[in-house]
Amino acid sequence: MGKNLVGNHIRKLRFNHDEMTQQQLADKVGVTRQTIVALEKGNYSPSLELAFRIAHAFNMPLEEVFFYGDNTKE
Amino acid sequence: MTYQEKKSIVSIISAILIFVSFCAYKYVRYPEEGLESTEAFHYWGSFVLVLTLVSIFAHIVISIVFNIVFRITTGEKEPAFADELDKHIELKANRNGFFVFILGFLLAMGSLVIEQPVQVMFVTLIVSGFISDVTGSVTKLYHYRRGV
Numbered sequence: 001m002g003k004n005l006v007g008n009h010i011r012k013l014r015f016n017h018d019e020m021t022q023q024q025l026a027d028k029v030g031v032t033r034q035t036i037v038a039l040e041k042g043n044y045s046p047s048l049e050l051a052f053r054i055a056h057a058f059n060m061p062l063e064e065v066f067f068y069g070d071n072t073k074e
Numbered sequence: 075m076t077y078q079e080k081k082s083i084v085s086i087i088s089a090i091l092i093f094v095s096f097c098a099y100k101y102v103r104y105p106e107e108g109l110e111s112t113e114a115f116h117y118w119g120s121f122v123l124v125l126t127l128v129s130i131f132a133h134i135v136i137s138i139v140f141n142i143v144f145r146i147t148t149g150e151k152e153p154a155f156a157d158e159l160d161k162h163i164e165l166k167a168n169r170n171g172f173f174v175f176i177l178g179f180l181l182a183m184g185s186l187v188i189e190q191p192v193q194v195m196f197v198t199l200i201v202s203g204f205i206s207d208v209t210g211s212v213t214k215l216y217h218y219r220r221g222v
Contacts (some may be wrong), residue, residue: 004221030157031158031159032153032159034076034077034078034160034161034218035157035158035160036097036157037076041221043220043221043222044159044221044222045157045222046158049104
């Protein structure tokens with residue numbers, strides 16, 4: 001199975017938010033830790049609703065947490 | 075390895091063990107002189123029904139034991155709910171499992187068309203049920219490891 005085209009900065013953002021653990025983020029957005037692990041590995045593209053919930057958890061706009069395709073800007 | 079991956083592996087192993095043990099148990103009770111048509115339907119009907127009940131019961135017991143062992147060995151609690159990733163993977167597992175079972179069902183009907191004994195039809199149906207169960211668990215394991 002190829003990597004998903006939707007990437008994210010979740011791992012970096014967690015560390016920038018007082019080293020939030022995967023479990024803490026999972027509890028905040030209402031998913032299991034396994035799903036956060038899959039998202040960070042790029043193994044899963046979240047639903048739009050979950051993507052918004054994660055962005056809200058970091059108090060950031062959606063496009064600063066998720067990106068589509070190659071993230072060459074970074 | 076995560077809880078879901080371990081659970082999928084346990085599910086595959088338990089499905090194989092239950093099926094093989096039950097078939098071995100029923101095989102020695104198969105009448106040597108063969109079955110008349112009415113007896114054959116009774117034998118295979120009870121085979122399917124008892125196998126279904128035994129499988130459900132054994133899966134429940136194995137699941138409880140697995141959760142206890144998981145808690146003791148890892149010190150973590152198992153996930154209390156299924157989120158969107160779990161549901162997505164469950165759907166894919168069900169789709170693949172049903173596909174395999176339908177294929178087996180068509181093969182079983184095909185065996186009647188080419189005038190095979192009724193036993194061949196029942197064995198094909200039962201084996202396809204077993205393979206579809208294993209296919210579902212393997213699909214889950216694959217997607218939990220490699221992503222969706």
